[in-house]
Amino acid sequence: MTESVNFERGEMSTNNIASPLISVVIPAYNYAASLARAAQSILGQRDERTELLIVDDGSTDATSEVVKALHLGYPGQFRSIRKDNGGAASARNLGLRESAGDWLVFLDADDEFVPGALGKLAEHIQSNPDSRLVIGEHISVSEEGHRRRHKNDPIPDRGFERVKAYLLDKTLGLSNGACAMHREVFEQGGYPEHFRNSEDLPVFAQALARYPVSTLAEPLLLLYKHGDSLRHHVGHGQAVGTQVVDEVFSRLPAEMQSLRDDFYAQRCLSLFRSAYLAKDREAAKKYYSAALRNNWRLLLKASYTRKAIRLWLGKR
Structure with missing residues (x-):
């Protein structure tokens, strides 16, 4: 598929900074109902060390109208791109290419950042210059509004043990929005665009396997649980099937x-x-x-x- 990308006029400001430390990328496909909440959770706390980029992945609902309203409310404070629909992986890869920060946070459009967490993340990165993957904590929010904080277990020192803990033992969990990855991580490959599910697994696995990891004992993300979330879409999971095994281990x-x-x-x-x-x-x-x-x-x-x-x- 030929990728069609539209940068709307007047929306290419880089927040008046030459090179931000952190780029927050929000891929959005038909999340008009929650996109403003996600974006405002960043816009309400960002400073000169951070930028926000929204990638509208060809939404067919009112997402584009939400983006326009956000630009009116926060002029020059973020950038947006609209592209043909290609899935979350293609939206994240485009965000990776078009963002300027050394560090990437991919925030799902139905979640939000914890107030004050962006500054704490930036301080942690600056205090841990060798790290290439920062794993924070998150708070899950049920459909009934119940909240549960998920704390990090100790992270193994060796890459082999980290990958085993992540892929097999399930004692090491990563969530988009609750972790930050340095651009170097993506030298091993971006998100596989032929996947519409499980596209995170190869990227998280290569980061754990090959790069220094640090943990931040602070919740970064409010992760909202709901039944229609694409992350739980059975059809997409069946379509990917066991192909993800080949993809993961080709990078390890x-x-x-x-x-x-x-x-x-x-x-x-x-x-x-x-x-x-x-x-x-x-x-x-x-x-x-x-x-x-x-x-x-x-x-x-x-x-x-x-x-x-x-x-x-x-x-x-």
Whole structure:
């Protein structure tokens, strides 16, 4: 697809700074209802060290009108781009190319930054010049408004252990908006634009594997949970399937390839679960069988085994 990009007139101000430290990029596709909240959470606290760039990924709702209203309310305080729809990965990659900061924060349009967190992040980066990935904390907000703070566990020193903790053990979590990545991280590759789901996994994995990591014991993000969020879209997950395994491990060093088989099996189990919940029996059977062929010990995972038994007995 040929990419069509539109920088609206008068919106190319770089906040009167030659080179910001942090660029916050908000990719937006049909999030008119929440985009202003996300953008204002940055505009209300940004200073000369930061810039904001909104990338409208060909929205068909009122997103473009929200962006125009934001420009009227905050003249010269941020930039915006409108492009043909290509998915979150393409919007993030465009934001990466068009932003000026050494550090990138990708904030989803349905979330928001915690007040005062941007300054704390900038101070942490300046105090940790060797770091290339900063992992902050986040606060999840349920549909009922309940809040829960998610604190960081200790981060392993070795890249191998960090990748294992992230991909397999699930003891290390990363969320867009709750972490910042230096531009050097993307020398290993940007977001895979042929994915409409799980596009973060290869980028987060390469950052953990190859670069110095630091943690910030402060919540950066309010992460809103809702059922229609694209991050939970079953159809996109099924479309990506196990391709993400090849993508992730094509970016990792040779000494980490030993983790591949276990990650493949785990990915199959995840796809099995999503297909099971979506009542797609054939897809669920396919992924569970693939997981077992890769690692028979998965039979010991009782929760998955119970679902599989119900599936083959025709009870689901």
